[in-house]
Amino acid sequence: MIGFAKLLWHPGAAEMAHVELPSTGARIAFLLASFAIVLLFEAAFPLFSYGRSDRMRNIGRNAAITVIFVGVNLLLSPLSPLAAQWTLDAKFGLSHWLGLSPLNQLLLGIIGLDLFAYFAHVSMHKLGWMWRFHRMHHADRFVDVTTTFREHPGETLWRIGWHIAGVFVFGTPAWVLVTYLTLSALNAQFEHANIRLPERLDRWLRLVFVTPNMHKMHHSRHQPETDSNYSNLLSIWDRLGGTYNRGPRFAELRYGLDGFDDPEKQSLRGLLKMPFMRDWGRVDARPDDKSDRSAPPPVLPWP
Template sequence: MNEIIAYFSTIPSSHRSLILVGGITIFWLIESTFPLFRMQYRKWHHAGINIFFTITTIIVNFILAFILIKTAAWTTENNFGILQWLPKIPIWLYTLIGLLLLDLIGAYLAHFIEHKIKFLWRFHLIHHTDTWIDTTTANRHHPGESIIRFLFTTAGVLIVGSPMWMVFLYQSLSVIASQFNHANISLPPKLDNILSYFIVSPNMHKVHHHYVLPYTDSNYGNIFSVWDRLFGTFTTLPKEELIYGVDTHMAADEHNKLKNLLKIPFQKSRSEKNKQNH
């Protein structure tokens, strides 16, 4: 455990980039060999759109990184936050609690609120417009949503009182988990089901990308599945019934053109139609 802490305390930016690129590459190869669905789409064109959003997310996080670093430093220096108030416990338990809480605030809560507040949903909608869910979809976030997610992560760091090494560890796990649960891979049903009791499995998250409510408003987790099960937002749907996308933007010229995707948050909202009809 001490080796992990030491590594993430000084992890180079190049290693963090390698985790991102390496994850996409590995899951890309796996889903090409063992696909959940054999989708008829221009995979490289689709990846190009999603990689554009991956790059914008990296840029946003790079520009705002100093806020996260300052926040983590302040919490540890001033003994502020849940982890700082805990009695002395084994380091593995300290780490697990921290990761669980960061996942709750930075991922589950952020995701849940994005679905419930119209203004935030306008930005998150871009992620849901994808009708071909694969590992590149994990990073399909409008630059505006990247800022929103960053603010939630920063709030999580402040509330949890996590040191910077834990933040880097959490972000690395979050990237890999998201690439894994979005990947178009076919796991044995029993294995996927067992995994879903501990982490967000591919089949579990795919339900969240079904095109209509109430499935769209379920399975918000990213790393740990406990929050969906605890807060009653966990649901299942046979893969044979899955239809990806969101019912308000099913036309290809809306969800498969970069220029339009960037404009969606500023177009007339159609989310009410989604909620009224389903």
């Protein structure tokens, strides 16, 4: 933390070629700790009460996918710091061209990288071939904190490509990149969590951040609802992009995708091969306006 404070308040700190960053192990341990805390909140204040056996099977699948997700990220982890180091050495990107202070580099980096994350997410819904990768995430019928990293390796590559592009455009230093990715991962766990915030608190928080109530709409089976609330950390992008939706009526909310509920598609093997199965789902493999509303909703434990 002392090193981080120096970066913010010492004018010459931004020009340091080598900044001490938290180790990969420390970052993983931190995220695991936050994951455990969110699980406790889900147990204490659940939004939906799921059947125990179904949820445990789903947690097992999501845990296996999370292991793959972490492995792919570790394998590709050198790419982003290399991009950040190149922008520093070449004095490339808006941060360097504008001569920003470390504090302004932090603000620009978080805002800019989050904008690119929004573009990446929208593109996965609009490009048919990318949607086939992204639908693994949306096919989850039991959205909770374990859904956070339920991401196909092909989607991971796409997202990493976009934030590397953001590093180049904004000249993002490595310490800003690590800060943003950590905040993004923390909020992703929070927004997928099977909890519901008091409406007033949620309304205030979503003026700036993506909240659980806001993001739940994005996991609806109903396509107009699925194609909304794409923002990653900051909620402003949906407001500016015309993709903002105030939030779901929880008693009517159904998670998942039509045509993807059967055991074969929900198995680990089925999820991994999902992008390559053109005959799965609708003609264009997208959620349909006429979602199946016949299945009973999960039980709401409290209004």
